Amino acid sequence: MQPNKKIEKAIWIFTVVVFALVLSLHELQKTTITDMPFTKMLPKFNAIVNGTCFILLILSLLMIKQKNIVMHKRINTLAMILSVLFLLSYVVYHLFNADTKYEGEYTILYYSILFSHIILAAVSLPMILFSYYRGLTNDIQNHKKLVRWTYPIWLYVTLTGVLVYVFLAPYY
Secondary structure (H helix, E strand, O other): OOOOHHHHHHHHHHHHHHHOOOOOOOOOOOOOOOOOOOHHHHHHHHHHHHHHHHHHHHHHHHHHHHOOOHHHHHHHHHHHHHHHHHHHHHHHHHHOOOOOOOOOOHHHHHHHHHHHHHHHHHHHHHHHHHHHHHHHHOOHHHHHHHHHHHHHHHHHHHHHHHHHHHHHHHOO
16 A cells, blocks of 8 residues: 555654654743643543553454454554543643652652653654554555554553653652
């Protein structure tokens, strides 16, 4: 199957925009709107979304192993929708709240998990989008090649997203 260059370009543009947005969130002065109490629950919401995506990714693998392609696609579509929701929630939270500092005793473990999570989340975004696109367009050969790398990274990112929340939960 011939790839659609416009869609591939859109994936790269989206990736760059998301990356720039996330980087700038930590540099922007926080908004002066302080009456946004709902944002305080967003880290827990994000952890729930990450945990749900982790489970969905495992179910997706089980479905494809059982050759249930329809359910595999549906589960992956749900994981993509939840990931977009996560991204929006993450941006809203960080627009209105300062970064939370970890003050626990497992500093080396926490920062090892956090840094690997951040780096792999950034690297995985275009991989996830291209994998999903290849699957939707039935470019199965290229989908399989990408998923060999994308799947374990995305699984790790969703799991470590939950772990980062667990580490930080006492400090929100």
